[in-house]
Amino acid sequence: xxxxxxxxxxxxxxxxxxxxxxxxxxxxxxxxxxxxxxxxxxxxxxxxxxxxxxxxxxxxxxxxxxxxxxxxxxxxxxxxxxxxxxxxxxxxxxxxxx
Amino acid sequence: xxxxxxxxxxxxxxxxxxxxxxxxxxxxxxxxxxxxxxxxxxxxxxxxxxxxxxxxxxxxxxxxxxxxxxxxxxxxxxxxxxxxxxxxxxxxxxxxxxxxxxxxxxxxxxxxxxxxxxxxxxxxxxxxxxxxxxxxxxxxxxxxxxxxxxxxxxxxxxxxxxxxxxxxxxxxxxxxxxxxxxxxxxxxxxxxxxxxxxxxxxxxxxxxxxxxxxxxxxxxxxxxxxxxxxxxxxxxxxxxxxxxxxxxxxxxxxxxxxxxxxxxxxxxxxxxxxxxxxxxxxxxxxxxxxxxxxxxxxxxxxxxxxxxxxxxxxxxxxxxxxxxxxxxxxxxxxxxxxxxxxxxxxxxxxxxxxxxxxxxxxxxxxxxxxxxxxxxxxxxxxxxxxxxxxxxxxxxxxxxxxxxxxxxxxxxxxxxxxxxxxxxxxxxxxxxxxxxxxxxxxxxxxxxxxxxxxxxxxxxxxxxxxxxxxxxxxxxxxxxxxxxxx
Numbered sequence: 001x002x003x004x005x006x007x008x009x010x011x012x013x014x015x016x017x018x019x020x021x022x023x024x025x026x027x028x029x030x031x032x033x034x035x036x037x038x039x040x041x042x043x044x045x046x047x048x049x050x051x052x053x054x055x056x057x058x059x060x061x062x063x064x065x066x067x068x069x070x071x072x073x074x075x076x077x078x079x080x081x082x083x084x085x086x087x088x089x090x091x092x093x094x095x096x097x098x
Numbered sequence: 099x100x101x102x103x104x105x106x107x108x109x110x111x112x113x114x115x116x117x118x119x120x121x122x123x124x125x126x127x128x129x130x131x132x133x134x135x136x137x138x139x140x141x142x143x144x145x146x147x148x149x150x151x152x153x154x155x156x157x158x159x160x161x162x163x164x165x166x167x168x169x170x171x172x173x174x175x176x177x178x179x180x181x182x183x184x185x186x187x188x189x190x191x192x193x194x195x196x197x198x199x200x201x202x203x204x205x206x207x208x209x210x211x212x213x214x215x216x217x218x219x220x221x222x223x224x225x226x227x228x229x230x231x232x233x234x235x236x237x238x239x240x241x242x243x244x245x246x247x248x249x250x251x252x253x254x255x256x257x258x259x260x261x262x263x264x265x266x267x268x269x270x271x272x273x274x275x276x277x278x279x280x281x282x283x284x285x286x287x288x289x290x291x292x293x294x295x296x297x298x299x300x301x302x303x304x305x306x307x308x309x310x311x312x313x314x315x316x317x318x319x320x321x322x323x324x325x326x327x328x329x330x331x332x333x334x335x336x337x338x339x340x341x342x343x344x345x346x347x348x349x350x351x352x353x354x355x356x357x358x359x360x361x362x363x364x365x366x367x368x369x370x371x372x373x374x375x376x377x378x379x380x381x382x383x384x385x386x387x388x389x390x391x392x393x394x395x396x397x398x399x400x401x402x403x404x405x406x407x408x409x410x411x412x413x414x415x416x417x418x419x420x421x422x423x424x425x426x427x428x429x430x431x432x433x434x435x436x437x438x439x440x441x442x443x444x445x446x447x448x449x450x451x452x453x454x455x456x457x458x459x460x461x462x463x464x465x466x467x468x469x470x471x472x473x474x475x476x477x478x479x480x481x482x483x484x485x486x487x488x489x490x491x492x493x494x495x496x497x498x499x500x501x502x503x504x505x506x507x508x509x510x511x512x513x514x515x516x517x518x519x520x521x522x523x524x525x526x527x528x529x530x531x532x533x534x535x536x537x538x539x540x541x542x543x544x545x546x547x548x549x550x551x552x553x554x555x556x557x558x559x560x561x562x563x564x565x566x567x568x569x570x571x572x573x574x575x576x577x578x579x580x581x582x583x584x
Contacts, residue, residue, distance in 0.1 A: 008459065015417060015462040016424070017455055018443035030456055031463070033518055037406045038464075041476050044403065044483065051478030052485055054308060055534025056294045056340065056558055063334050075201045079428035090426050093437050 002032045102127040103264040104581070107173035107321045110267055111214070114172035115161060121154035121172030125216050128174040132218065132265045135584050140240045141250075141260040143179045144187055145219040150174070153216050160214075168214030169324060175210055176266035178257050179220035180227055181312070182301040183207055190303050191235040192225045194449025195429045204301025205336070206270060206312050206329045213328040218266055221256030225451045226420065227277055227305045229253050230523045233514050234453045241510070242284060243582040244548055248507040251281030251523075257315045258285035263584055268325055269315045274306050275408055276502075276527025278313045279539035283502035283551020286541040286577065288322045288568060289315045291527075293558045294534035295340035297326075298333030306415035307338075309408075309531040317578050319540065319568035323347035326561060342559065350562035351569040356390030358567065359495040365401040366500035366526055375501045378550045382542040382571065383499060389570055394495050398487040403480050404529040409521065410464050410477035411532070416454075417461030423449065456517065485533045492557040497567060501526055502539040502551035530555050538564045541577040549577070 003011075005024045008031060012019040019027070077083045082091045102124055105113070113119045129147050136142050160167040177183065180190045182200035189195045203211075210217065224234035232240045232255025240255045242248040243263035250259040254271025258281035261269045271278040273291035282289025290313045297312045304310065314325035330344045362383060367376050387393050425431035425445030432448050435441035450458070464473035491498060503523055513520040530537035535558055542552040554564045572578050 003463075011459050011463050011466070013443075014466065015458050016421075016439070016442040016446055017450070017458065018440075018447040019455070020447075023452075023455070026452070027456055027459060030517055031459060034409060034460055037518070038410055038473060038477075040406050041403060041410075041480055042472075044400075044480060046476065046479035046483070049479040049482050051475060052481040052532075053478060054338075055481075055485065055532070058295060058338070058340060061337050061341065071201050076427075079198065079201070080426070080431070082426075082431060082433075092426055093435055093441055095438050 003028060100127045103131055106318050107170055107267040108324055110173045111169060111171045115167060121157040121216060122151060124172045125150050125154040125174060128218060128266060135263055136265060138246055139243055139259050139263050140238055141221050141256040141265060143189055143220045143222050143237060146186055150216050150218050157214050168212060170328060171214035173215050173267045174218050175215045176218055176221045176257055176260040176269040178223055178254050178271045180223060180272060180303040181207055181270060190226050191223045191237050193236045193430060194423045198429045205298040205333045209328050221260050223256055224253035225454050227253040227272055227274060228453050228457055230280055230520050232256060234451060236451045239510060242507050243584060247509055249510055251284035251507060253277040254281045254315060258282055258287055261287055261315050261317060262582060268321050270312060271315050272302055272310055272312050274309045274412060275531050276524040278315060279502050279527050279537060279553060280524060282315050282539045284507040286549030287315050287317060288319055288540045290322045290538045291530060291536060292561055293536045295338050297329050298336040298339045300333055300335035304419040306412040308415060309412060319565050319572055320351060323351060323565045345562060347562055347565055350566045352566060353570050353573050355567055355570045358391045359394055360386060360391045361394050361396035361491055361495035361498040363396050363398045363498055363500055365398050371501050371504045374545050375505060375550055378543040379501050379552045382552050385574055389574060396491045396495060398491060400483045400487050401529055404484050404532055405525055407477040407480040408528045408532060410473050413457040413461035414464045414474050417458045420458055481532050484529055488533045488535060496563055497554050497556045500553050502553040506545050506548035506550055526553060534558060536561050536564055538568055540568045543577060
């Protein structure tokens with residue numbers, strides 16, 4: 001069940017990665033090597049084993065709902081050169097067609 | 099060489115508080131050291147002399163005023179560049195975070211500053227902490243101070259190299275699959291990955307959120323205890339940090355391990371671990387036995403499956419965490435895009451390095467419809483089996499000893515074309531992350547001039563036991579006092 005270069009391109013698109021043909025050629029065998037390693041896990045019978053998503057048992061922690069200041073908008077907008085200071089937002093290419 | 103550089107953080111803090119030396123003198127000595135040797139080592143991504151001296155002067159002023167300057171007063175610390183520092187660029191050694199100057203500090207950064215530690219700057223890592231040699235840094239590779247042709251390990255390679263070359267008294271790293279312990283082993287240091295939840299991850303750039311943990315890299319177990327005292331504890335800004343009192347870890351350093359049960363897992367001394375490394379650890383086990391520890395053989399049968407399960411879980415979480423780097427709100431942006439999808443795709447293509455892309459793809463695939471059960475769900479179940487292995491072992495023993503890495507540091511470029519061989523260097527360290535338990539590496543000898551590391555693992559929240567075993571071993575041996583020639 002090896003991945004083809006087209007499969008890798010499709011996964012790249014799901015991950016929002018534009019991959020060049022060279023990268024696809026390099027990544028395809030690498031990913032197939034990894035998948036071959038992963039196949040070993042199928043040797044294990046885990047039918048009655050619960051999954052672990054959190055290694056250390058903790059209860060969901062709730063804190064008091066206290067109002068506190070967020071980061072000032074100007075400071076956050078300073079993180080990108082692509083901002084519209086008048087609107088107070090980040091500029092991106094047009095999303096909705098004309 | 100300036101004598102100050104060889105002092106531990108504990109000794110520096112004691113001397114600074116006793117006014118034998120000033121925090122400014124200490125800071126100037128370390129800044130001069132960075133100036134002198136970092137061209138060769140390349141540990142630092144950013145050095146902040148002005149801010150460091152200002153912090154040092156503040157410590158000196160507190161002491162002059164008779165105030166408590168903190169348990170790390172004047173101790174210079176290097177911060178892994180995936181810890182957010184307010185007003186100081188934080189790159190994760192990735193091109194995609196070029197120019198990112200965080201508007202806030204990580205909790206650990208604030209805690210260190212409150213304890214009087216002096217941050218010297220930010221140190222190199224494998225991009226987004228993904229790698230085992232620091233060669234995956236998107237900026238430049240770091241070299242091993244013991245041999246400049248070798249890697250310092252990774253991903254906290256800059257942290258390890260900085261402390262080993264006396265450019266900092268201690269450092270912080272992060273550990274997702276061995277990223278503190280493996281470089282500590284390669285550079286002859288103590289490296290501690292605390293229990294998951296012991297230290298707040300707020301402000302640590304997320305890689306794999308169920309595995310990541312921040313910890314110290316130091317020359318002595320005492321310094322590791324001192325740093326852990328400062329950084330441990332619950333934080334309302336990290337809901338996975340555990341509401342559990344923080345003991346004074348230095349009080350646990352009794353130098354007495356008589357009657358302690360230490361397990362030797364056969365699986366960690368198997369094929370794949372070099373015979374020389376096995377011999378060094380076996381010798382160290384003999385020393386611990388001589389100090390009164392009871393040595394018991396144990397078995398962790400699922401060890402062999404941990405690597406495969408980890409390389410599903412970690413990339414899956416990473417693919418999700420790294421979705422935020424889209425070029426819109428911070429970091430680098432490729433501006434030539436005709437629409438927003440192209441903006442994301444081109445920014446991420448140009449901003450991420452080869453290893454990061456490979457892991458994002460692996461994770462995306464493992465989480466995609468139709469494959470989730472075969473990969474991610476399966477790996478989570480195997481994670482349970484690994485945890486149960488440890489639970490069973492810790493019914494019989496207080497701690498487990500093993501090599502930290504299969505070999506000492508390998509050569510720069512030696513494994514960079516073979517991702518699978520590179521990943522095998524984490525085979526002994528990954529299980530602790532999967533089980534969430536604490537683990538510590540310390541030096542147990544030198545092979546051809548390169549440090550060899552041994553690893554201590556214990557049940558959740560047994561940091562005191564691990565630190566005391568390491569401390570007791572260091573009282574008996576002098577590996578930790580050796581210095582590389584630079």
